[in-house]
Amino acid sequence: MxxxxxxxxxxxxxxxxxxxxxxxxxxxVLLAVAWEGLTRAGVVPISALPPLDTVxxxxxxxxxxxxxxxxxxxxxxxxxxxxxxxxAGGSLIGILMAWYKPIRAAANPIxxxxxxxxxxxxxxxxxxxxxxxxxxxxxxxxxxxxLPVTLxxxxxxxxxxxxxxxxxxxxxxxxxxxxWEIVLPSALPEMLSGIRTALALSFxxxxxxxxxxxxxxxGYMIGWLGDGxxxxxxxxxxxxxxxxxxxxxxxxxxxxxxxxxxRE
Amino acid sequence: MSExxxxxxxPALAAPARGARxxxxxxxxxxxxxxxxxxxxxVFAWESASRSGIVTPFLLPPISAVLxxxxxxxVSGELAVNLGETLFRSLVGFAIAGVGGVAxxxxxxxxxxxxxxxxxxxxxxxxxxxxxxxxxxxxxxxxYDVSKISMAVFNAIFPVITATIAAAEGxxxxxxxxxxxxxxxxxxxxRxxxxxxxxxxxLTGLQVALPISMIVMIVTEMMMGGQGxxxxxxxxxxxxxxxxxxxxxxxxxxAGLCLVKGIAVLRRRLLAWHPxxxxxxxx
Numbered sequence: 001m002x003x004x005x006x007x008x009x010x011x012x013x014x015x016x017x018x019x020x021x022x023x024x025x026x027x028x029v030l031l032a033v034a035w036e037g038l039t040r041a042g043v044v045p046i047s048a049l050p051p052l053d054t055v056x057x058x059x060x061x062x063x064x065x066x067x068x069x070x071x072x073x074x075x076x077x078x079x080x081x082x083x084x085x086x087x088a089g090g091s092l093i094g095i096l097m098a099w100y101k102p103i104r105a106a107a108n109p110i111x112x113x114x115x116x117x118x119x120x121x122x123x124x125x126x127x128x129x130x131x132x133x134x135x136x137x138x139x140x141x142x143x144x145x146x147l148p149v150t151l152x153x154x155x156x157x158x159x160x161x162x163x164x165x166x167x168x169x170x171x172x173x174x175x176x177x178x179x180w181e182i183v184l185p186s187a188l189p190e191m192l193s194g195i196r197t198a199l200a201l202s203f204x205x206x207x208x209x210x211x212x213x214x215x216x217x218x219g220y221m222i223g224w225l226g227d228g229x230x231x232x233x234x235x236x237x238x239x240x241x242x243x244x245x246x247x248x249x250x251x252x253x254x255x256x257x258x259x260x261x262x263r264e
Numbered sequence: 265m266s267e268x269x270x271x272x273x274x275p276a277l278a279a280p281a282r283g284a285r286x287x288x289x290x291x292x293x294x295x296x297x298x299x300x301x302x303x304x305x306x307v308f309a310w311e312s313a314s315r316s317g318i319v320t321p322f323l324l325p326p327i328s329a330v331l332x333x334x335x336x337x338x339v340s341g342e343l344a345v346n347l348g349e350t351l352f353r354s355l356v357g358f359a360i361a362g363v364g365g366v367a368x369x370x371x372x373x374x375x376x377x378x379x380x381x382x383x384x385x386x387x388x389x390x391x392x393x394x395x396x397x398x399x400x401x402x403x404x405x406x407x408y409d410v411s412k413i414s415m416a417v418f419n420a421i422f423p424v425i426t427a428t429i430a431a432a433e434g435x436x437x438x439x440x441x442x443x444x445x446x447x448x449x450x451x452x453x454x455r456x457x458x459x460x461x462x463x464x465x466x467l468t469g470l471q472v473a474l475p476i477s478m479i480v481m482i483v484t485e486m487m488m489g490g491q492g493x494x495x496x497x498x499x500x501x502x503x504x505x506x507x508x509x510x511x512x513x514x515x516x517x518x519a520g521l522c523l524v525k526g527i528a529v530l531r532r533r534l535l536a537w538h539p540x541x542x543x544x545x546x547x
Binding site: 031108112120122127200204212 | 302322482510
């Protein structure tokens with residue numbers, strides 16, 4: 001129904017004509033071809049944009065020397081640790097805020113004050129507190145991702161249908177059981193979308209903190225290769241990080257669809 | 265009866281219902297007191313923790329020293345320069361991302377070729393950590409405003425585009441048909457129907473884009489140096505000047521809070537005619 005109506009309004013003007021068989025990701029291929037063609041033809045100087053095939057070769061060299069792997073593992077471990085802690089802590093705080101009024105009264109103003117803060121501002125403090133290593137990145141990602149998860153868990157949990165809670169209580173369910181079997185599942189969709197925001201934010205914080213101060217990781221590699229003028233290798237790492245972020249988001253969406261399959 | 269309270273006692277994050285004007289004054293004072301006390305407790309805990317020596321003043325300078333530092337910065341004029349630079353660049357970046365994102369989003373919703381070309385780019389580009397492109401922007405555009413603002417635009421434009429597409433596609437079809445059958449031109453259709461109907465969702469996209477533009481600007485300034493709050497903070501951190509670092513955090517937090525609240529107020533103004541404003545909303 002909707003696709004039909006979209007089609008009928010869109011096909012009115014000739015500029016909207018498009019062959020149905022055109023592959024969806026062709027534009028990305030065209031961009032890649034343009035990149036290679038323009039740099040090879042000398043329209044764009046190689047010092048500004050290394051041709052795609054040299055970037056690919058640089059990627060292969062980095063991958064086979066193991067540099068990409070060790071730095072990648074360092075980055076991903078930091079990201080996973082920080083994000084995991086933020087998901088656990090944020091869900092807990094958010095649901096408690098919805099469930100107990102004193103906790104809400106105490107935590108809500110603090111959450112509200114710090115939620116809009118640009119989290120990247122914490123990078124220098126983490127350096128002061130924890131130095132240049134793993135801990136400063138993990139704690140940064142934890143603090144940065146904590147509030148989006150908290151707020152989404154809070155909003156999700158307080159949106160629980162009271163009738164469900166009353167029925168369960170009158171049927172003799174304990175408070176803990178109501179929390180586990182009713183509040184948590186009904187908060188889940190909103191929580192999962194908050195976690196998606198946090199996932200994206202964790203990549204941003206990870207890469208920024210590694211770019212600014214680190215001795216290991218993707219961000220460090222990007223900075224160090226760029227400073228050394230190895231732009232083809234720098235582009236290779238930048239694209240790797242970007243694609244990893246994209247892949248993580250897509251995998252997460254698949255996971256969410258599976259978790260929420262019971263809602264259909 | 266905390267189950268009921270979960271529904272009824274939520275005014276702190278939700279705007280007060282318009283119907284409850286009678287108790288508005290009392291509610292406002294109550295809300296303020298309720299909001300101020302936990303923050304004051306936090307301030308007190310901070311001050312006493314650093315004064316009592318549980319943590320060294322280097323790790324956590326007393327908040328009085330931090331506020332003193334903010335005051336010094338304000339008197340010397342340094343705060344105005346740094347804050348002005350940061351706000352100027354993030355707001356210009358945000359504005360370009362807003363106008364460009366809405367324009368591209370509308371075009372993508374209305375023109376199939378545009379949609380076909382940009383759709384994969386947007387759907388791959390949106391979830392990417394675009395901050396990783398920072399060194400490339402430095403390589404291409406240098407270290408000054410053009411490069412910093414471009415970086416903010418590049419990061420902030422994606423949520424605006426996706427929100428605009430979703431909004432423009434969600435416009436009630438019969439409305440469009442009626443307007444067209446009454447002889448509305450394409451331009452009138454856009455101005456009178458599509459943009460107003462899409463406005464709430466577009467504003468939501470803009471509300472996502474504004475903090476992104478700030479986050480990115482702070483990182484960009486930290487990387488590229490120069491004036492601005494991010495640059496000042498990273499310089500303070502290099503000199504192990506911890507009151508300076510905390511003063512920076514305080515300034516950035518307040519600036520971020522004001523911008524986010526400001527755009528929420530703007531939303532309520534712009535959507536005064538819309539049903540969502542008549543109902544309690546989460547901001």
